[in-house]
Amino acid sequence: MEQKKSTNIILFSGDYDKAMAAYIIANGAAAYDHEVTIFHTFWGLNALRKDHPPAVKKNMLEKMFAKMMPRGADKLGLSNMNMAGMGPKMIKHVIKEHNSMTMPQLIEMAQEQEINLVACTMTMDLLGLKQEELLDDVTYAGVAAYLADAENGQVNLFI
Numbered sequence: 499m500e501q502k503k504s505t506n507i508i509l510f511s512g513d514y515d516k517a518m519a520a521y522i523i524a525n526g527a528a529a530y531d532h533e534v535t536i537f538h539t540f541w542g543l544n545a546l547r548k549d550h551p552p553a554v555k556k557n558m559l560e561k562m563f564a565k566m567m568p569r570g571a572d573k574l575g576l577s578n579m580n581m582a583g584m585g586p587k588m589i590k591h592v593i594k595e596h597n598s599m600t601m602p603q604l605i606e607m608a609q610e611q612e613i614n615l616v617a618c619t620m621t622m623d624l625l626g627l628k629q630e631e632l633l634d635d636v637t638y639a640g641v642a643a644y645l646a647d648a649e650n651g652q653v654n655l656f657i
Contacts, residue, residue, distance in 0.1 A: 505532040505653040508644065512541025512568065513577035514586055514601060520657045521545075521604035527653065528611040536608070537644040539618035542657075543627060545571045545605065546617055551631035560626025567625070571601035609635055616644065 505527035509520045520536060528534045538546055549570040556564060568574050576585040593600060599607065608615065616637045622628070629638065648654045 503527075503530075503532045503653075504647065504651040505534045505655075506644070506648045506651040507534070507536045507655045507657060509536050509538045509542030509545065509657055510540050511577065511657055512544040512574055514571075514574035514589065515576050515578075516657050517542065517545045517571065517574055518601055518604065520655070521601065521608055523655065524613050525604060525607050525611060528608070528613050532653070533614075534608075534611075535614040535616055535644070535647050537616045537618065537639075537647075539621045540625075541567070543617055543621060543625070543632070544568045544574060545601065546615065546632045546636055547571075547627075548631055548633060549573075554628045554630055556626050556628075563625045564627075564631075571605055574601065605633070614647075618644075 505524065507520050507524055509517060511517060524534045524536050544567050547567070547570045549572070551569070574586070575583070576589060579585040590600065605615075614637055615633070615635070616639050617627075617632055619638050619640050622638075
């Protein structure tokens with residue numbers, strides 16, 4: 499019996515265009531019948547943040563991180579040409595003009611295709627992120643879980 503192919507992506511970047519690329523690749527791999535995991539760590543966790551999270555208890559440093567980091571996939575900046583926030587507006591306009599999928603739509607598609615969206619628990623602790631602040635249907639794990647998946651993966655990407 500042939501083992502299903504596996505694609506593993508570490509999403510480290512919190513940039514809209516890089517996160518979008520990660521989700522396009524992930525959805526494409528899932529469409530080709532790969533088991534897919536996206537391991538969100540550091541700034542990549544921002545793609546999983548809820549737009550309007552519930553109030554959670556945080557210390558002063560955690561509150562500062564929460565205010566500085568974008569809240570959700572649609573609020574991410576661009577890696578290049580951010581231009582004080584104009585870049586993301588321009589790319590979203592181009593996406594709409596070409597009838598392409600937005601980041602929130604790509605994430606929704608990933609969930610529908612049962613792509614394993616993993617939030618790095620160590621990074622969550624460092625940045626003061628709580629599970630209630632992230633999207634539903636997210637797996638919580640550390641680097642050991644990612645490495646176990648990646649060890650048998652045919653495709654492993656760092657974005």
